[in-house]
Amino acid sequence: MPAAHRIPEDSVVHAFLSRCDPRVEVYVTHVDTASPTHRKGRFLTLLGVNLSFVFLLLRRIYGGLYRYGVLFAISKVVVPLSFNVPAPTLGWALLGNILLDLFIFVVITPIVLDFVRGLAMLRFRYGFPKEEVVFRKPTPATMVNIATEASQKKDALLKDLLQRAVSPEEMKQMNFGMPWEEWAYDYKAMAAACEANKDGTITYKTWDVSTWIRMKTKWSVIQHNGEVDYDMKLGMMQRLKDKLREMGKEQVFLQMTEAIRAHTVFTDGVPQPVPAEVDDIISDIFKRNGLDFGEIMRDVSMDIPPSFETGSNKDD
DSSP, X not given: OOOEEEOOTTSHHHHHHHTSXXXXXXXXXXXXXXXXXXXXXXXXXXXXXXXXXXXXXXXXXXXXXXXXXXXXXXXXXXOOOSSOOOOOXXXXXXXXXXXXXXXXXXXXXXXXXXXXXXXXXXXXXXXXXXXXXXXXXXXXXXXXXXXXXXXXXXXXXXXXXXXHHTSHHHHHXXXXXXXXXXXXXXHHHHHHHHHHHHTTSSOGGGGTTEEXXXXXXXXXXXXXXXXXXXXXXXXXHHHHHHHHHHTTOHHHHHHHHHHHHHTOOEEXXXXXXXXXXXXXXXXXXXXXXXXXXXXXXXXXXXXXXXXXXXXXXXXX
């Protein structure tokens, strides 16, 4: 996974994220470039699903007026009704219906409300543009799954979750808003991103395939674009060299670059990717010199601004 970069606190992106849902600690974003026709088809599918949910809710409410004695009580206490209303029957069947109704209303009502206040309002305000930013956040079920894992497995589970989230297959998956799904859409953030793009504050390109992580009041970003990540590495190498020089360990940088040079293979004059075992060699070089390679690289990458900060002047 590419390195994380700390977002400057005076950045417009940092200000944008700070105004988002304060309960969210992780966002995964990408730019949806699917055709408007495809987007309309997905919306109509979700509209049909939610209309079915509404019909089910109304039917359970109507049946509940009889089943739970509401109409019977009205006819006896408030005003007599023009039709005969039987008294409710107590028993296991009534208890089963109570539990069923509780499950239906607790699960389905939030889904319908989220659709109406979220996706439906987004489409009403912005229609079906040629491209739009998608903001995804972990569902409560996902957060519970991570929290209940053993401490030594949490990092691996979170890393696997984030890697799946940015895969092309996962980004194309339709989200129905079910509580057991891994990710949920943040439609307020999506609407705000659309407005920011309209007024030129933050372009859509900023949000392309990125993971945004909040640590207390500060935000960091992992950009999954390969070209951007390569440009970042150039700055990271210089920052690593400077950091090791400050620590009086400049020889470590020389040993590391020598190991990379020795294992670099050229094909038709083009350097090929360095083999995976070089990471172990470099880690061992740092260990022999009393340094933690992983910790130093995390510090170095955090000090490098993300590409939308360093390249902002270039895009203007």
